[in-house]
Amino acid sequence: MRPQRGAATAAARTAPFAAACCLAWIAVLVGSSVTWWEYWLSLGLAMTAGSVAFGAIITRRHVWLAVVPSSLLILAAAGLLRDAGGGIPSGAGALAILPVFQTALYSRSRRDLGIVLAAVALFFLVPIWVVGAPGYPTSQYRTVLLAVSVDAIIGLTTQRLVGRSRHEAGEARLREQMLEQVSEVVHGLFDSPQPRSDACEAVMRIGSARSALLFEPREPTNELVCTAAAGIELDGRELVVERRSAAYQSLDSRQPILNTENVQARIGLIELWIAAGRPSSVLYQPLLRGDAVLGVLAVSWPDHVRAEGPRATVVSLLAHEVAAVISRADAITHLSDEALTDALTGLPNRRAWEQRLTELSAAKGNAAVAILDLDHFKQFNDAHGHPAGDRLLKHTAAVWRDQLRTGDFLGRIGGEEFGLLLPDCDRSVAHAVVDRLRGAMTSGTTCSAGIAVQRPPESPEALVLRADQALYQAKAEGRDRVRLTEAGVTGASRAH
Secondary structure, three states: HHEEEHHHHHHHHHHHHHHHHHHHHHOOOOOOOHHHHHHHHHHHEEEEEOOOHHHHHHHHOOOOHHHHHHHHHHHHHHHHHHHOOOOOHHHHHHHHHHHHHHHHHHHHHHHHHHHHHHHHHHHHHHHHHHOOOOOOOHHHHHHHHHHHHHHHHHHHHHHHHHHHHHHHHHHHHHHHHHHHHHHHHHHHHHHHHHHHHHHHHHHHHHOOHHHEEEEEEEOOHHHHEEEEEEEEOOOOOOOOOOOOOHHHHHHHHHEEOOOOOOOOHHHHOOOHHOOOOOOEEEEEEEEEEEEEEEEEEEEOOOOOOOOOOOHHHHHHHHHHHHHHHHHHHHHHHHHHHOOEOOOOOOOEOHHHHHHHHHHHHHHOEEEEEEEEEEEOHHHHHHHHHHHHHHOOOOHHHHHHHHOOOOOOOEOOOOEEEEEEEOOOHHHHHHHHHHHHHHHHOOOOOOEEEEEEEEOOOOHHHHHHHHHHHHHHHHHOOOOOEEEEEEEEEEEEEEOO
C-alpha cells in the first residue's frame, strides 16, 4: 500500500508540470524551424527532471532532489528548447515560471527559492551574453528584470500561502489528536485517587507543555496556594502566589491570560519560573464551575504560544473538565468526611474509629487504647434536659481535643462513650493523657476510663476488648477512675 500511495502522490504532484511541459514541447514544433539536436537534448533533460522528481517522491528518499535539482534541470531543458525553436519567438520562455511554482509549492526554504530565482535570471541572461543579437538583443535585459521580479513575487507569495496552509493543517491535525486524548483522559480523571495531580499531568501531556500548576484560593484569606503540579518538583512545600501575579488577575477577571512578554515579572513566584525552565509562554486559565471560580491553571511552554492555537485551545477545553473533576473530588471528600464524622461533636464517629483501628496491624511500635465514658450521663439528661446533655458532649469533645498530642485519635463511638487511640505509647504516658482528659471535665461531671496497652502480635480487636473490660471494672469499682491493663497483666484502678 505504501508504494501505491507514493506513486499516487508523485503523480498528483508532477502531473500539472508534466502536462505544461508536454504542451510546450509540442507547441514549439508548430510554425517554427527547429534545431533538432537541441530539441531532443532538451526533451531528454526534461524527462530526466521528471524522473528524478517522480522517483524521489515515490521512494521518499532524498526528497530534496524533487525540488531544486529537478527545477534546475527543467530550466536547462526550457533554455535549450527555447533556443531550438528560434529563441524569443518560440514562446518557451514562459516555462521559466514552472520551476518557481514547483519550488514554492514543495519547499519551505527561502534559500531554495532564491537559488531557483537566480537560475531563472541566468535562463534569460546567458543567451544574451553567449548568443547575443539578433536572437537575443540587449533589450531583453528589461524582460529579465521584469520576469525575475514577477517570479519572485509569485514565488514568495505562493510559498507563504502554502506554508500558512500547511501550518493550519498541522494545527488542525494536532487539535484533533488532542481532542481524542481529552476524551480518553477525562474518564480516568473522575476515577483517580489523586485527581488534582493527575489533572495537571494530563494538561501538561495533552497540551505539550513544560509544566502545569494548579492554584486554589485558601479560606479565609483567599490566598492562591499551589495545590498540585506536573513538570515541577514541589518537595512538599506550600507555595503562595504574590498578589501582583497574573494568576490573581485571571482569578478575579474569570478570563484566561496568556503571558508571552516579561513572563518572570508576572509569574508571582520567581522560583516557579526558574523551576519550569524559564518558559517563554505561560497561560493562566481560570477553572469555572457555574458561578464559582475553583482556582487557576498555570501552564507553561518553552516557546511562543498563540492564544488561538491548538495548545492554548486544548488547555481551555481541559480546564472545564478539570473544574468538574475537582468539584466532584471535593464533593466526595465532603461526603466521606460527613460519613466519618459525628454530627454533634465534630469528632470522628464509630466508622472512622474502626477504620483507624485496622491501621494498627501495620503500625510499628506499641499502641494504647482507652475507652472513656461519662459517669451518670442519663441522670444528667434527666435533670437538665437533652439539650444540656448535647452541650455537655460538645463541650467535652472540644476540651478533650485540645488536650491531645499530635497523632492521637479521639472519636465518639457511642452515646456518651469515647474511644482514644494513642500510637507508640507506653502505660505511663497513656495513663497521663487519660488523667489529663478526666481533669478537664466540667459542670461537676466525671468520667471513667479503661486503658489497654498493646503488645504485638495482639490484634486491634483484642486490644479494644481489654480496654472495654477495664472500663467495666472501673465503673464496677465506683466510677470516676481509670483501670489499666497490659497484655496478660491487670493494673490497679486509680480514682481521680
